Amino acid sequence: MSPLPPETAAGRRHPLAVLILVPAGLVLLAALYVLAGSGFDFGYVIPRRLMKLAAMGIGGVAVALSSITFQTLAGNRILTPAVMGYEAVCLMTQALLVLALGTGSLALLGGQGTILITLVAMLAWSLLLDQTLFRRAAGDVWFLMLVGIVLTMVITTFTQFIQLRISPGEFAIFQGFAQVSFDRAEPLRLISSGLMLALVTGLLWRRVPVLDVLALGREQAISLGIDHPRELRLLLALVAVLVAISASLIGPTAFMGIFVANIARAIAPGPGHRLTLPLGAAVAVGLLLLAELIAGQIFDHRTTAGILVNLICGAWFLALILRRRSFA
Amino acid sequence: MITVTDLSRHHGPRSVLSGLSTAFPAGTLSAIIGPNGAGKSTLLMLMARLAAPSGGRITLGGQDITAIPPGDFARQVATLRQSPAIDLRLTVEDLVAFGRFPYSRSRPDAADRRAIDEAIGFLSLGPLRRALIDELSGGQRQMAFLAMTIAQTTPCLLLDEPLNNLDIHHAAGIMRALRALCEDQGRTVITVIHDINFAANSADHILALKHGRLHSSGSVDQVVTEANLQDLYGLDFRILPRPNGRICDYFTPKGEAG
Numbered sequence: 001m002s003p004l005p006p007e008t009a010a011g012r013r014h015p016l017a018v019l020i021l022v023p024a025g026l027v028l029l030a031a032l033y034v035l036a037g038s039g040f041d042f043g044y045v046i047p048r049r050l051m052k053l054a055a056m057g058i059g060g061v062a063v064a065l066s067s068i069t070f071q072t073l074a075g076n077r078i079l080t081p082a083v084m085g086y087e088a089v090c091l092m093t094q095a096l097l098v099l100a101l102g103t104g105s106l107a108l109l110g111g112q113g114t115i116l117i118t119l120v121a122m123l124a125w126s127l128l129l130d131q132t133l134f135r136r137a138a139g140d141v142w143f144l145m146l147v148g149i150v151l152t153m154v155i156t157t158f159t160q161f162i163q164l165r166i167s168p169g170e171f172a173i174f175q176g177f178a179q180v181s182f183d184r185a186e187p188l189r190l191i192s193s194g195l196m197l198a199l200v201t202g203l204l205w206r207r208v209p210v211l212d213v214l215a216l217g218r219e220q221a222i223s224l225g226i227d228h229p230r231e232l233r234l235l236l237a238l239v240a241v242l243v244a245i246s247a248s249l250i251g252p253t254a255f256m257g258i259f260v261a262n263i264a265r266a267i268a269p270g271p272g273h274r275l276t277l278p279l280g281a282a283v284a285v286g287l288l289l290l291a292e293l294i295a296g297q298i299f300d301h302r303t304t305a306g307i308l309v310n311l312i313c314g315a316w317f318l319a320l321i322l323r324r325r326s327f328a
Numbered sequence: 329m330i331t332v333t334d335l336s337r338h339h340g341p342r343s344v345l346s347g348l349s350t351a352f353p354a355g356t357l358s359a360i361i362g363p364n365g366a367g368k369s370t371l372l373m374l375m376a377r378l379a380a381p382s383g384g385r386i387t388l389g390g391q392d393i394t395a396i397p398p399g400d401f402a403r404q405v406a407t408l409r410q411s412p413a414i415d416l417r418l419t420v421e422d423l424v425a426f427g428r429f430p431y432s433r434s435r436p437d438a439a440d441r442r443a444i445d446e447a448i449g450f451l452s453l454g455p456l457r458r459a460l461i462d463e464l465s466g467g468q469r470q471m472a473f474l475a476m477t478i479a480q481t482t483p484c485l486l487l488d489e490p491l492n493n494l495d496i497h498h499a500a501g502i503m504r505a506l507r508a509l510c511e512d513q514g515r516t517v518i519t520v521i522h523d524i525n526f527a528a529n530s531a532d533h534i535l536a537l538k539h540g541r542l543h544s545s546g547s548v549d550q551v552v553t554e555a556n557l558q559d560l561y562g563l564d565f566r567i568l569p570r571p572n573g574r575i576c577d578y579f580t581p582k583g584e585a586g
Contacts, residue, residue: 077415208434209429209433209434210433212426213426213429215416216416216426218378219376219378219407219409220409220426222376222377222378222398222407223376223378223402223405223406223407223408223477224402224426224427224429224430224480225398225399225400225401225402225403225429225430226398227398270417270418270422271416271417271418271422
C-alpha cells in the first residue's frame with residue numbers, strides 16, 4: 001500500500017465554517033430583503049414582504065429536498081424532477097383544467113385546489129416513472145436525460161396547443177402559473193403548504209440513513225438490506241409531494257434544482273444527506289432571496305426573480321454537462 | 329449452505345441460465361469459472377437477490393431466500409459486485425462503516441466500531457483509513473469495497489470478479505484475504521473468477537458453467553484436469569504440478585510444446 005498523499009488527509013473542509021457561514025448569510029439576506037427600502041412600513045410593505053419571504057422559504061426548501069432526493073434515487077448529479085418532466089406535467093394539468101372548466105377554474109386554481117390537483121398529477125407521474133423508466137433504464141443517465149427532455153418538450157407543446165384553445169382571459173390566468181412568482185403568497189396557502197412541507201420533511205428526515213445507502217447504488221443498497229423497490233416508491237412519492245408544493249406555490253423552477261443540489265454537495269463537509277439536505281435548502285432559499293433582491297433593488301422590478309434564477313441556473317446546467325460529459 | 333435447485337433465468341427468448349442444480353459447501357472458498365457468457369455473474373446475482381430467477385429456487389441454510397426479509401438476508405449474505413464508480417466524497421472508513429447498516433441503521437455502536445476496525449485491519453487498510461475513495465487506485469478501491477463487505481460480518485460472502493483490473497500484487501492480496509476469511513473465520517466465500525490459476529490454487533471447490541448450464545463441479549482435483557478445462561474453454565491446456573499447487577498453461581497450443 002502506498003502511503004496517503006498529503007493533500008488527501010485534508011480532503012475534508014472545515015465543517016464548522018460552512019455550517020455557521022451559510023445560515024448566517026441566509027439570515028442576513030432575509031433581513032436585507034425584508035428591510036431594504038421598506039421605509040420601515042409595518043402596516044403594508046413589511047408584512048407583505050414577510051409573506052413573500054415565507055413563500056420563498058417553503059418553495060426553496062421543497063425544490064432543494066426534491067432535487068437532492070431525486071438525484072440520489074436516479075444515481076447521478078444531473079437529473080432532477082424538473083428535467084424529468086414533473087413541472088411540464090404540472091403545467092399541462094393546469095392548462096387542461098382551465099380548458100375544461102373555463103372561468104370556473106379561477107376559483108379552483110386560485111384557492112386551495114391547485115395544490116391538491118398538482119399533488120395528484122405529480123404522484124401519478126412519480127408512479128409512472130417508477131413503473132417504466134426507473135425499472136428499465138436505471139443507471140443510464142444520458143438516456144434518462146434525453147427521455148426527460150423529450151417528454152418535457154412534447155408535454156410543453158401539448159400545453160401550448162391547449163393554450164391556443166382557451167380564451168384570452170383564461171390564458172392570462174394560466175400565464176400566472178407558468179412563471180416563478182412569489183405573489184401567490186396568501187396566509188391560507190402558506191399555512192397549508194407549510195404544513196405539508198413539515199410533514200414530508202419529517203418523513204424524509206427519518207429516511208436519511210436509507211438515502212445515504214441508496215447513494216451507493218442499487219446493488220450495494222440491496223446487498224446492505226434495503227428493500228429497494230419499496231424505498232424507491234416511497235421516496236418518489238415524497239418527491240412528488242415536494243414538487244407539488246413548490247410548483248403550486250412559486251411556479252416551475254426549471255434548472256434551479258440542479259444548481260442547488262450540486263452547490264450543496266460541493267460545499268458540504270461530507271456526502272451524508274444529514275448535511276446536504278439542510279445545506280441545499282439554505283442555498284435554495286438564499287438563491288431566491290438574492291434573485292428577488294437583485295430584481296427589485298437593482299433592476300427596479302423591470303425583470304423578475306424567476307428570469308434571473310433561470311438564467312443563472314440554466315448557464316450552470318450547461319457548464320455542468322460540458323464539464324461532466326466524460327464521467328457523469 | 330447455499331443450495332440451488334433447477335435454477336433458470338431468461339432475458340426474453342434468450343436463456344442465460346437453465347436447469348442449474350448445485351450446492352456450495354459451507355466454510356469453504358468456492359470459485360465459479362467458465363467462459364464469457366456462461367452465466368457466472370447471473371448465478372451470483374440471483375443468489376444475492378439482485379435479480380429474480382425465471383424458475384427454480386435457491387435456499388440458504390434450508391430456507392428459500394425469497395422468504396427471508398431484506399434486513400435479515402443482509403446479515404447472512406454480503407455481496408460485492410464490481411466496485412461501482414460512485415462519485416461520492418467518502419473516506420475509506422465511511423465506506424466500510426456502511427457495512428454495519430444491516431445492524432445499526434444510522435449510528436454505529438461499540439460492536440460496529442470494532443467490526444469496522446477489524447475489517448480495515450484485516451485488509452491492512454489502516455494507512456488509507458481517511459483517504460477519499462475517489463482518490464484511490466483501482467486496487468485500493470477494490471480493497472476498500474471488500475472491507476465494507478467483510479465488515480457486514482455475514483457467514484456468507486458473494487463476490488463478482490474481485491480480481492478484475494487488479495495488478496498481481498493486489499490480486500494476490502485479495503486471494504490471501506479470502507482464504508483467511510474461510511480458514512480463520514469459518515466464512516463461506518463464493519466468488520466468480522476469470523483467472524483459472526487463482527481458482528486452481530486458492531479455491532476448495534470449483535463450479536464450472538458453460539452456455540448457462542452446469543459443466544462440472546467438485547474439488548479442485550476433480551475439476552482442474554486437462555481434459556475438463558479443454559472441454560470448458562475450447563483451448564489446449566497443460567497442467568503443470570508444482571510443490572504447493574499447480575499451474576494451468578494455456579499459452580502453448582499442443583504440438584508446439586517442447
